[in-house]
Amino acid sequence: MSNKIPGENPTLEDMKKMKYTWQVARESMRLFLPIFGSFRKAIADIEYEGLTIPKGWKVLWTTYESHYADDYFQDPLNFNPSRFEEPIPPYVFLPFGGGPRVCAGYQLAKLNILIFVHFIVTHYDLSLL
Ligand code: HEM
Numbered sequence: 797m798s799n800k801i802p803g804e805n806p807t808l809e810d811m812k813k814m815k816y817t818w819q820v821a822r823e824s825m826r827l828f829l830p831i832f833g834s835f836r837k838a839i840a841d842i843e844y845e846g847l848t849i850p851k852g853w854k855v856l857w858t859t860y861e862s863h864y865a866d867d868y869f870q871d872p873l874n875f876n877p878s879r880f881e882e883p884i885p886p887y888v889f890l891p892f893g894g895g896p897r898v899c900a901g902y903q904l905a906k907l908n909i910l911i912f913v914h915f916i917v918t919h920y921d922l923s924l925l
Pocket residue numbers: 830831833834835890891892893894896897898899900901902904905
């Protein structure tokens with residue numbers, strides 16, 4: 797966000813340039829899941845890895861497995877926002893869920909996170925205790 801007068805509020809266009817901040821936010825949500833998962837109801841019998849999930853059963857999908865899988869995230873316990881420079885395969889990184897019931901507030905949440913981080917880093921001096 798260069799070319800700004802100190803204290804001037806960021807615009808939507810500025811927010812779109814906060815790519816690294818969004819990488820930091822995504823890496824934070826990869827390691828510290830905001831939501832552990834959610835439920836789905838099987839609308840038909842489903843065969844999965846030799847098991848049958850009968851129609852009507854509730855299924856819990858979770859994010860733990862893929863968020864910490866080293867097939868997708870090299871050195872998965874390491875906090876490394878730069879990993880989000882590369883595209884992530886679909887349905888691997890799911891802090892907002894995915895598919896038809898993906899979080900309806902995703903864009904608003906993203907904007908809020910970027911605005912929040914902007915004001916934290918511009919209004920406070922942070923230091924490690
Ligand atoms: C960091 C902030 C947020 C996170 C991590 C988050 C996460 C999620 C997740 C994982 C789901 C999917 C649940 C599922 O598949 O069963 C979801 C659904 C939903 N979220 Fe969010 N959410 C956030 C913020 C928001 C905000 C700000 C709003 C609205 C202003 C919102 C509105 C919704 C709605 C309406 C659904 C249901 C969508 C549907 O079932 O069709 N969320 N959210």
